[in-house]
Amino acid sequence: MTATDPHPTAPTLTAEGSQEMAPRDMAGGVEVLRELGSVLRLSEAEVAAMGDIEGDPDEATTTIMNMGPQHPSTHGVLRLMLELDGETVLRTKPVIGYLHTGMEKTGETLTYLQGPTNVTRMDYAAPLFNELAFSLTTEKLLGVEIPERATWIHMLLCELNRISSHLLFLGTNGMDLGAVSMMIYGWREREETLRVLEHITGLRMNHNFIRPGGVAADLPDGWREKVQALLDTIPDRLDEYEVLLTDQPIYRDRLQGVGVITTEEAIALGATGPILRSTGYAWDLRRSMPYLAYDQVDFDVIVGSYGDCFDRYSIRLAETRESLRIIEQILQQIPDGDYRVQDKKVTPPPRARIDESMEALIHHFKIFTEGFRVPAGEAYAAVESPRGELGMYIVSDGSAKPYRLHVRGPSFVNVQTLPHMMHNGLIADGVAVISSVDPIMGEVDR
Amino acid sequence: MPELEKADDAGAEADDAAPEATGPEPIHGHPVTEALGETTVHPPREALADLVRALRDEAWLMCLDVTAVDHLANAGGRVLPEGVTPERFEVVVMLINHRDPARLRIKVQVPEADPTVPTLFEVHPGTEALEREVFDMFGIAFEGHPDLTRILMPEDWDGHPLRKDYAVGRIPVQFKGDPGPR
Numbered sequence: 017m018t019a020t021d022p023h024p025t026a027p028t029l030t031a032e033g034s035q036e037m038a039p040r041d042m043a044g045g046v047e048v049l050r051e052l053g054s055v056l057r058l059s060e061a062e063v064a065a066m067g068d069i070e071g072d073p074d075e076a077t078t079t080i081m082n083m084g085p086q087h088p089s090t091h092g093v094l095r096l097m098l099e100l101d102g103e104t105v106l107r108t109k110p111v112i113g114y115l116h117t118g119m120e121k122t123g124e125t126l127t128y129l130q131g132p133t134n135v136t137r138m139d140y141a142a143p144l145f146n147e148l149a150f151s152l153t154t155e156k157l158l159g160v161e162i163p164e165r166a167t168w169i170h171m172l173l174c175e176l177n178r179i180s181s182h183l184l185f186l187g188t189n190g191m192d193l194g195a196v197s198m199m200i201y202g203w204r205e206r207e208e209t210l211r212v213l214e215h216i217t218g219l220r221m222n223h224n225f226i227r228p229g230g231v232a233a234d235l236p237d238g239w240r241e242k243v244q245a246l247l248d249t250i251p252d253r254l255d256e257y258e259v260l261l262t263d264q265p266i267y268r269d270r271l272q273g274v275g276v277i278t279t280e281e282a283i284a285l286g287a288t289g290p291i292l293r294s295t296g297y298a299w300d301l302r303r304s305m306p307y308l309a310y311d312q313v314d315f316d317v318i319v320g321s322y323g324d325c326f327d328r329y330s331i332r333l334a335e336t337r338e339s340l341r342i343i344e345q346i347l348q349q350i351p352d353g354d355y356r357v358q359d360k361k362v363t364p365p366p367r368a369r370i371d372e373s374m375e376a377l378i379h380h381f382k383i384f385t386e387g388f389r390v391p392a393g394e395a396y397a398a399v400e401s402p403r404g405e406l407g408m409y410i411v412s413d414g415s416a417k418p419y420r421l422h423v424r425g426p427s428f429v430n431v432q433t434l435p436h437m438m439h440n441g442l443i444a445d446g447v448a449v450i451s452s453v454d455p456i457m458g459e460v461d462r
Numbered sequence: 463m464p465e466l467e468k469a470d471d472a473g474a475e476a477d478d479a480a481p482e483a484t485g486p487e488p489i490h491g492h493p494v495t496e497a498l499g500e501t502t503v504h505p506p507r508e509a510l511a512d513l514v515r516a517l518r519d520e521a522w523l524m525c526l527d528v529t530a531v532d533h534l535a536n537a538g539g540r541v542l543p544e545g546v547t548p549e550r551f552e553v554v555v556m557l558i559n560h561r562d563p564a565r566l567r568i569k570v571q572v573p574e575a576d577p578t579v580p581t582l583f584e585v586h587p588g589t590e591a592l593e594r595e596v597f598d599m600f601g602i603a604f605e606g607h608p609d610l611t612r613i614l615m616p617e618d619w620d621g622h623p624l625r626k627d628y629a630v631g632r633i634p635v636q637f638k639g640d641p642g643p644r
Contacts, residue, residue, distance in 0.1 A: 112613060112614065113612075113613060113614040113615060113616070116614040116615065118623060120599075120624060121623055121624055121630060122630075125630055156498055156499075157498070159498075283523050283524050284586060284587050284588060285587055285588040286524060286525055286526065286586065286588025286589070286592075287588070288526075299560055304560070304563045305563045392538030392539060393497055393498060393538075393541075394497070394498075394500075395498050395500065396500060396556065396565065396567065398526075398565075405526060407526065407527060407556070409527070409529060409554070409556075411531050411536075411538075412538060413535075413536050413537050413538030414537065414538040415537070415538075419531075419535075419536055419538065420531045420532075420624075422527075422529045422554075424526060424527040424529075424556070428591060428592075428595075429526075429588060429591065429592070431591070432587075432588055432590060432591050461614060462614075
């Protein structure tokens with residue numbers, strides 16, 4: 017494209033042509049086959065063998081339309097190009113990148129101590145999972161073992177965060193489908209969860225609390241009462257949601273049988289999290305490849321049976337209850353001890369030591385200006401975020417900054433299931449499908 | 463099938479090298495390294511798609527991730543098995559086995575002069591967006607990819623941001639009513 021351009025550097029501000037969906041008559045034979053193939057997830061040859069699929073609609077009756085990037089139901093800046101036949105969606109192409117801020121590149125310029133500040137802003141509905149994945153990878157490279165109490169604090173924070181993320185989903189899912197009162201309830205309960213997180217970490221979101229080597233501070237006074245108060249209120253509220261949504265015929269009609277995906281398709285598309293589990297495939301990293309201390313707590317992996325939007329809604333609702341169950345066990349089992357590793361290389365000295373020791377002051381200064389060096393090598397660690405497998409891949413060259421930081425964002429991969437799930441559905445069903453995938457654009461675009 | 467022949471050749475080489483190296487067992491004839499509890503296979507790039515297909519048919523059902531590393535400025539050095547020539551780019555593929563939970567990393571050396579890799583789209587359709595991201599960020603082309611266009615950066619962007627010779631830089635922000643630089 018640019019090779020034939022006489023002025024390759026001249027800015028063509030609105031030209032995003034090749035990222036967009038080409039019209040059927042302009043796309044030509046091969047392109048249509050490819051695009052259909054990427055919708056149906058078949059190879060070109062398989063699509064061609066199917067012959068005139070969908071009766072190859074008349075070009076005069078189809079329309080290509082933009083949905084987004086500023087559409088309230090697209091959860092941020094997701095832009096979908098839809099090819100429509102009347103109200104039926106034939107092809108879909110997600111066009112992303114509107115929120116791209118180069119966080120992987122930025123991550124290469126920040127030290128390992130500054131890293132969590134950067135990555136916590138990716139999946140802004142579940143920031144603690146980003147920090148956890150980054151810290152686990154760094155700890156793997158460093159070869160440090162974090163204290164047991166820090167492990168359990170990580171689990172407590174992550175489960176609280178999973179609840180707040182799923183409550184956000186329940187609220188927005190209701191709103192997308194017209195149950196606007198659900199939005200108020202979902203956000204109300206989410207705010208209560210965030211208040212507990214704020215009490216513990218100091219911030220509602222973008223906590224920067226989980227850091228390589230442990231957490232920034234020990235749990236504050238009164239954390240147990242606050243968490244217990246949350247455990248006492250949320251279950252009743254979830255029962256209310258069941259009455260408001262699960263038992264409501266209109267809501268069920270909007271979700272049941274909509275956006276169906278099978279296990280084979282979900283695996284081929286790399287989908288993880290509730291999308292994969294909704295197909296009846298019990299894959300949860302907390303159970304299958306346990307990290308932290310998830311092998312010491314009792315919880316169920318929730319699976320669906322039909323792979324439709326209703327299953328994905330019910331899974332998230334039920335996972336909220338499982339998270340509450342895990343938190344109850346954490347309250348009983350959390351041990352005493354250090355909240356971060358007592359490794360002078362990784363952990364800055366406590367504030368009190370700085371006043372009395374020159375070495376501590378120098379050490380503190382060095383860690384915050386230069387950072388700590390991480391042995392050369394590479395590591396990948398993944399956690400089960402509310403959206404699926406969130407992995408971080410770090411290549412270290414032995415300096416204090418990652419040589420390469422790559423994030424395997426679950427939303428980025430899950431968005432690829434949209435063309436498949438929206439195929440041959442109505443536009444209104446498309447809204448339900450987008451909502452049920454629950455993409456967070458900060459993580460899709462990074 | 464020229465690709466298969468090349469794969470067999472590479473496999474034969476690895477077998478020859480096997481008696482000296484007491485390292486881990488080769489996978490499908492391709493040398494393997496292990497570090498920090500993670501296993502990495504190093505096939506030649508022509509054999510990538512065939513290896514991933516063979517592994518998929520065994521138990522490595524899902525392709526989690528496709529990414530790349532630009533080793534232009536890497537002072538840390540790399541651990542590569544014998545017979546694998548380091549090149550500027552490495553394409554890194556992450557597979558997962560659900561039956562016996564484990565992950566497997568596949569690394570392919572990609573020279574700067576010819577940054578192309580065969581696509582995995584036919585094996586794992588879910589790599590479509592991931593390969594587009596690698597193309598966008600590193601300028602590595604995936605041969606046979608159905609829609610190889612930029613995905614995160616604007617269409618008219620110059621350069622590939624995650625390459626090491628691409629500076630971080632900044633874009634001046636224009637504010638409404640800004641009197642301009644003093």
